[in-house]
Amino acid sequence: MTAVREERTTDELRALAERAGRDLEDASALEILRWAVETFGERFCVTSSMEDAVVAHLASRARPGVDVVFLDTGYHFEETIGTRDAVQAVMDVDVITLTPRQTVAEQDAEYGPRLHDRDPDLCCALRKVRPLEEGLRGYTAWATGLRRDESPTRANTPVVGWDEKRRKVKVSPIARWTQDDVDAYVAEHGVLTNPLLTDGYASVGCAPCTRRVLEGEDARAGRWAGRGKTECGLHG
Numbered sequence: 535m536t537a538v539r540e541e542r543t544t545d546e547l548r549a550l551a552e553r554a555g556r557d558l559e560d561a562s563a564l565e566i567l568r569w570a571v572e573t574f575g576e577r578f579c580v581t582s583s584m585e586d587a588v589v590a591h592l593a594s595r596a597r598p599g600v601d602v603v604f605l606d607t608g609y610h611f612e613e614t615i616g617t618r619d620a621v622q623a624v625m626d627v628d629v630i631t632l633t634p635r636q637t638v639a640e641q642d643a644e645y646g647p648r649l650h651d652r653d654p655d656l657c658c659a660l661r662k663v664r665p666l667e668e669g670l671r672g673y674t675a676w677a678t679g680l681r682r683d684e685s686p687t688r689a690n691t692p693v694v695g696w697d698e699k700r701r702k703v704k705v706s707p708i709a710r711w712t713q714d715d716v717d718a719y720v721a722e723h724g725v726l727t728n729p730l731l732t733d734g735y736a737s738v739g740c741a742p743c744t745r746r747v748l749e750g751e752d753a754r755a756g757r758w759a760g761r762g763k764t765e766c767g768l769h770g
């Protein structure tokens with residue numbers, strides 16, 4: 535990514551995001567991403583957990599070679615890393631892998647093993663929240679694959695909003711989509727998906743904190759199951 539200086543103030547960006555959220559509520563995912571690309575250029579990126587490459591695929595249609603940021607926590611399933619490698623190999627995107635400051639072994643040495651079982655909030659802060667904050671510094675706007683139908687905590691996700699924590703514009707182009715919409719887009723465009731999605735997982739995160747979902751559970755029920763935690767802090 536070539537650094538381009540952001541000329542707008544934080545107040546201007548916040549107002550821009552809030553206005554776009556209203557104006558683009560009924561726009562298609564591709565129109566929302568085209569707006570983001572036209573508005574922010576190289577200071578716009580997509581983040582992907584490599585559960586599927588739907589938003590990365592949409593964004594590459596809006597801007598071939600778009601930056602796709604992937605957070606490698608050191609705890610991913612092999613299938614997730616394989617999906618990341620396949621996305622880089624076959625799609626017109628630039629995958630940028632972020633890593634935490636410490637390896638899992640270094641974290642174990644400082645905090646003790648299996649921090650994810652004892653203090654998942656701290657583990658997520660060290661391995662997800664901080665690296666993403668550092669990795670997004672060069673961008674003004676970032677896109678996510680959040681959907682309103684995934685869980686009650688995501689039901690009010692705007693298609694464009696203001697991320698107060700990072701002071702950036704946050705774009706969620708498929709916020710209004712359902713799982714059926716995602717499945718239809720994947721089928722129509724032959725988009726890469728994580729093989730775990732056909733093995734009982736509805737949402738794919740770090741291996742120690744992800745289980746298969748049961749009949750009738752919402753898509754994110756398999757994340758941090760039994761630990762009273764629903765989000766990693768990236769979207770709070």
Ligand code: SF4
Pocket residue numbers: 607609649650653654655657658659661662739740741742743766
């Ligand atoms: Fe740690 Fe689990 Fe969070 Fe991954 S999802 S960073 S293993 S607590």
